[in-house]
Amino acid sequence: MIQFILRRLLFSIPVLFGILVLTFGLARAIPGDPCRAILGERATDQICEEFERRNGLDQPLPVQFLVYLRNVAQGDLGDSFRFRRPVSELLVERMPTTMELGFSAMLFAIVVGVPLGVFSARRHKSALDVGTMVGANMGVSMPVFWLGLMLAYIFGVIFRDTPLALPPSGRLTPGASPAPWYEVWGLVAEGADGNAFQVFLSRFYLLNAVLTLNGGLLIDALRHLILPAVAVGTIPLAIIARMTRSSLLEVLNQDYVRTARAKGLGERLVVLRHALNNALLPVVTVIGLNFGLVISGAVLTETIFGLTGVGRTLVDSITSRDYSLVQGFTVIIAFGFVLLNLAVDTLYGWLDPRIRLGQGG
Amino acid sequence: MAPGTASLRTRGRRAGSQSLWLEALGNLRRNPSAIAGMLVIGLLILVALAAPLVATHDPILSMIGQPGETGRLQAKAPCIPLLGCEGTLHYMGLDLNARDLYSRVIFGTRTSLSVGVITISLSIVTGTLLGLVAGYAGGRTEDVIMRLMDVVMAFPALLLAISIVTILGPGLTNALLGITITFIPQYARLMRASVLSLKEQEFVTAEQAVGAGPLRIIFAHILPNAVTPIIVQGTLGIGTAILDAAALSFLGLGAQPPTPEWGQILSESRNYVFTSPHLVFFPGIAIMITVLGFNLLGDGMRDALDPRLNRN
Numbered sequence: 001m002i003q004f005i006l007r008r009l010l011f012s013i014p015v016l017f018g019i020l021v022l023t024f025g026l027a028r029a030i031p032g033d034p035c036r037a038i039l040g041e042r043a044t045d046q047i048c049e050e051f052e053r054r055n056g057l058d059q060p061l062p063v064q065f066l067v068y069l070r071n072v073a074q075g076d077l078g079d080s081f082r083f084r085r086p087v088s089e090l091l092v093e094r095m096p097t098t099m100e101l102g103f104s105a106m107l108f109a110i111v112v113g114v115p116l117g118v119f120s121a122r123r124h125k126s127a128l129d130v131g132t133m134v135g136a137n138m139g140v141s142m143p144v145f146w147l148g149l150m151l152a153y154i155f156g157v158i159f160r161d162t163p164l165a166l167p168p169s170g171r172l173t174p175g176a177s178p179a180p181w182y183e184v185w186g187l188v189a190e191g192a193d194g195n196a197f198q199v200f201l202s203r204f205y206l207l208n209a210v211l212t213l214n215g216g217l218l219i220d221a222l223r224h225l226i227l228p229a230v231a232v233g234t235i236p237l238a239i240i241a242r243m244t245r246s247s248l249l250e251v252l253n254q255d256y257v258r259t260a261r262a263k264g265l266g267e268r269l270v271v272l273r274h275a276l277n278n279a280l281l282p283v284v285t286v287i288g289l290n291f292g293l294v295i296s297g298a299v300l301t302e303t304i305f306g307l308t309g310v311g312r313t314l315v316d317s318i319t320s321r322d323y324s325l326v327q328g329f330t331v332i333i334a335f336g337f338v339l340l341n342l343a344v345d346t347l348y349g350w351l352d353p354r355i356r357l358g359q360g361g
Numbered sequence: 362m363a364p365g366t367a368s369l370r371t372r373g374r375r376a377g378s379q380s381l382w383l384e385a386l387g388n389l390r391r392n393p394s395a396i397a398g399m400l401v402i403g404l405l406i407l408v409a410l411a412a413p414l415v416a417t418h419d420p421i422l423s424m425i426g427q428p429g430e431t432g433r434l435q436a437k438a439p440c441i442p443l444l445g446c447e448g449t450l451h452y453m454g455l456d457l458n459a460r461d462l463y464s465r466v467i468f469g470t471r472t473s474l475s476v477g478v479i480t481i482s483l484s485i486v487t488g489t490l491l492g493l494v495a496g497y498a499g500g501r502t503e504d505v506i507m508r509l510m511d512v513v514m515a516f517p518a519l520l521l522a523i524s525i526v527t528i529l530g531p532g533l534t535n536a537l538l539g540i541t542i543t544f545i546p547q548y549a550r551l552m553r554a555s556v557l558s559l560k561e562q563e564f565v566t567a568e569q570a571v572g573a574g575p576l577r578i579i580f581a582h583i584l585p586n587a588v589t590p591i592i593v594q595g596t597l598g599i600g601t602a603i604l605d606a607a608a609l610s611f612l613g614l615g616a617q618p619p620t621p622e623w624g625q626i627l628s629e630s631r632n633y634v635f636t637s638p639h640l641v642f643f644p645g646i647a648i649m650i651t652v653l654g655f656n657l658l659g660d661g662m663r664d665a666l667d668p669r670l671n672r673n
Binding site: 014015016018019021022023026027029030137138140141142143144145146147149150152153156157168291292293295296299300304314315318319321323326327330333334337338 | 508511513515516525528529608611612614624627631635641653657660
């Protein structure tokens with residue numbers, strides 16, 4: 001197993017290196033003079049010369065790339081032009097919101113999608129099956145940002161005065177400023193800043209609420225997360241439901257399932273104990289592939305729901321041409337994406353010995 | 362080689378492939394998903410071609426000061442006189458600039474369909490060529506091409522497209538280019554896999570033995586046999602490409618105003634969803650129907666044309 005994981009890690013090194021080359025190349029492909037593109041009208045020849053020297057742009061390209069590699073390895077992703085702060089600091093503060101959104105979206109997709117697929121397969125060609133598949137087809141065809149807007153309208157306006165009402169915007173109720181856990185735990189003096197790791201953890205609002213034993217805050221943070229998570233999770237949900245259904249249908253036709261039935265096992269046991277294990281293998285792969293969708297979904301919906309995550313920051317930076325922020329965020333998201341896929345691969349190898357032994361043995 | 366052999370061989374191949382295609386077409390005609398998809402797409406193509414006839418107004422003309430228009434026109438709700446509304450006919454209401462939303466959505470069909478078809482065609486051509494070269498040449502060339510494809514695939518597609526368009530500058534053409542690049546690897550991989558498996562088959566070895574050059578082998582023998590999965594993947598890809606283009610326009614990176622494009626219409630009106638939901642509702646439905654059409658057709662084609670990809 002360890003050998004299998006190491007092999008996979010080794011394989012991802014060239015890809016990670018390629019990501020760095022590509023983002024570096026893209027940043028150098030900005031048409032015209034980067035100084036004038038970034039500084040705009042304020043750029044005079046003198047300012048630009050100074051700018052190029054400070055950013056090392058007067059060096060030959062290979063040297064620039066090596067400097068870039070060194071900086072990334074040291075966690076230095078440059079400074080954001082718009083925020084006038086290091087990009088890495090912004091990432092630490094804003095990544096948790098996106099991760100919370102992504103994981104809850106994925107959780108929603110799996111928890112609803114897998115049972116839907118199982119029910120559909122067990123009642124093949126029933127009204128429930130057809131209905132689920134029509135719904136799933138519509139689900140994969142919807143633009144996620146449109147779904148987000150419609151959910152915000154339905155639960156924020158139409159259901160406004162009913163118990164179904166949900167906040168359509170923000171991560172917490174406006175005015176709420178929860179104490180970070182490291183302050184409550186007395187790790188730092190009141191009002192002082194925590195270190196990067198402490199800040200990072202505290203920006204997971206759900207986690208922070210649990211760590212500070214603040215029930216009201218937990219419920220508030222959860223309520224604000226529902227609509228964005230449903231919006232981002234719907235496409236993966238549809239894909240997972242379809243995949244579970246078709247994969248389970250295939251497995252239910254296999255000999256060993258017939259044997260299980262023949263020896264008198266109840267249908268419930270046959271499906272849950274025997275068939276589902278094998279049917280869920282391809283679903284694991286699909287879940288891995290869906291992380292890309294979740295990231296795109298976050299980029300497209302954070303603005304709609306007023307969440308200050310990585311996606312919204314990225315989108316806002318595009319219009320203000322904050323190149324180093326776009327570049328830094330892209331690199332880190334792509335890295336995270338590769339590592340997530342690696343994790344899914346490993347999980348797959350763990351679940352299915354055929355893969356592990358076939359390739360890693 | 363005797364002339365008779367060649368003509369026999371050609372005839373054999375033609376007859377074989379013809380019946381295969383006929384069979385595939387027959388399968389397609391019996392597949393409800395494919396039929397539904399074809400109907401939707403056929404209708405959309407008609408709408409796109411006949412947009413000036415189907416639309417009720419000029420898509421970029423403001424209704425302010427037009428005869429018969431009264432009251433506040435910006436973001437006016439839908440008005441259908443037949444259903445009891447007093448005023449001029451506007452199936453989907455007016456947008457923020459008092460333009461007829463229905464006509465904008467109708468003309469938007471042209472943009473979205475062309476974007477979908479153009480991006481996918483470009484990426485199929487590029488991806489297929491790269492896959493062919495990689496699979497046939499092997500060695501270093503293959504390594505370089507396929508590792509490059511791995512890197513492109515390592516990015517979440519939309520994110521890479523955003524980065525590319527950020528660098529190149531916003532606009533529909535650059536958005537097209539960005540989306541095209543994100544789609545190339547899947548066709549390159551499909552093609553390479555087909556080439557690798559076909560290269561070793563007897564009919565290809567036989568061609569080589571009678572002295573056929575690599576170009577002839579690639580275009581006359583390998584390509585026709587590898588085209589089915591590409592077509593299926595391409596049809597499914599059109600839907601995704603349309604969604605991506607709408608997303609880029611929604612972010613302000615794709616089509617620019619006043620071009621009627623669905624994502625762009627949504628982008629203009631997203632801050633008004635609480636007061637004028639019709640502005641958001643209709644363009645989104647249009648995107649969904651279009652993408653649904655291509656997905657249904659793609660699924661149907663997968664079932665009908667390619668038993669290897671059949672997941673049901």
